[in-house]
Amino acid sequence: MTFQITVQPSGHQFSCDADETVLAAAIRAGVGLPYGCKNGACGSCKGKVVRGSVQHKAHQQRALTVDEEAAGMSLFCCATTSADLVIEAREVAGSSDYPIKKMPSRVTSIEKVAPDVVVLTLQLPANERLQYRAGQYIEFMLRDGKRRSYSMASAPDGEGPLTLHIRHMPGGLFTESVFNTMKERDILRFEGPLGTFFLREDSDKPIVLLASGTGFAPIKAIVEHMIHLKSPRPMLLYWGGRRPQDLYMDALCRRWAAELPNFQYVPVVSDAQPDDQWQGRGGFVHRAVIDDLPDLSGHQVYACGAPVVVDSAKRDFVQLCKLPEEEFYADAFTTEADLAK
Incomplete structure (x- = not known):
């Protein structure tokens, strides 16, 4: 089944499938709800359920406390619904200006800049360009279906390769491969750009x-x-x-x-x-x-x-x-x- 989500105060509407989170449906529809981690940890997507009810998947208590949930607050990244909803959220202008793509990339260098940090440089296909805002991130799509998120460290203004800063997490599914087995010319697939953390250019504040x-x-x-x-x-x-x-x-x-x-x-x-x-x-x-x-x-x-x-x-x-x-x-x-x- 599909349900209708209405965002206040903007009045924007989008459809949400029964097995889909509110945030995932908003991203698919190009509605700019704020978000970061997409997995119930950072709290960036927190908003209020004005009418209707949601069911939350597992999330960190610090991101949404029991008291906040009782007061009608929700983490939209892990909230599903079985009815139409009216929600209250501060939308992020410009977050959906660039298309989210799934792309291959080739590892061109792995430079160790600290004992536990490397700069990973990726070359995109010659006929592809990733448009993004300074501050956004990509998600690597791993073979087992899992994903790992890393922010772009290179500015979005040139035609050059992407660079990422990756810290070694002992036992980490992705970082162990980066530090121990990954080689130049390896192919990595990712999806992006993602996230609403980016430079707001419409201000002159320090x-x-x-x-x-x-x-x-x-x-x-x-x-x-x-x-x-x-x-x-x-x-x-x-x-x-x-x-x-x-x-x-x-x-x-x-x-x-x-x-x-x-x-x-x-x-x-x-x-x-x-x-x-x-x-x-x-x-x-x-x-x-x-x-x-x-x-x-x-x-x-x-x-x-x-x-x-x-x-x-x-x-x-x-x-x-x-x-x-x-x-x-x-x-x-x-x-x-x-x-x-």
Whole structure:
């Protein structure tokens, strides 16, 4: 059976099959509901059920609490329905401008940039082009039907290859192959572009870019896209890692800071060891932002990395620094271990 979903306040409508999630149906129909992980972990797709009811598949409690669900809130990425629905959600303009494609790609290089991070470079077919927004991601389609998501680290403005930053997760289905068996010229299939984490170009507000670990990948794409646009908007990048080696493109960030008059870079290391000889900032990366910018009321924030970093940043920036909640854009990197909790 097929059911009708109506989105408030826009009035947009789309059909949803009985075995389909509300988010999947919206993406298929080109309706721009916000989303990130698509698997009940990040909470980006949370909205309200105004009329009707949904059934939720497994999800993380921090993404949708029992109290929120009782109050009518829903995670649309894991919500199905057996009747027509009216939902309330803030739609994302521009999220469906580019077609979602399934494409083959060829591995052209696997460059180790840290003990547990590689830059994977992919060449697309000569007659194909992937259009996407800086910050979006792709999903690799693995042979067993499973999928793994990675953000594009290259800006969407050129005709060159795609680059991805991949951290080794011991025992990880995909990353074990990347680090141990994958070779140049191997073929990988993916689907994309996906996600509503991307640069909003219709604002002139200063931008705070917050990254932890390989959350730097989509942030890098955003910075390079801003450079391509010759945007005058101020950019402040805070990149956090446990050890200095986790800031695997520190030299690139320092070069941006030296060459771009509107760009500042603050590296933050939370667990430096004596032999690191670290002389920079310490502690949690989002706390460094609070120390430097106690008033974020006139800023936009783009945060990407571990869920605990993203969640803490959103809470504290909104509560302590007067950041408008709608100006916090985030992509929480969730692993299979996160989802199993």
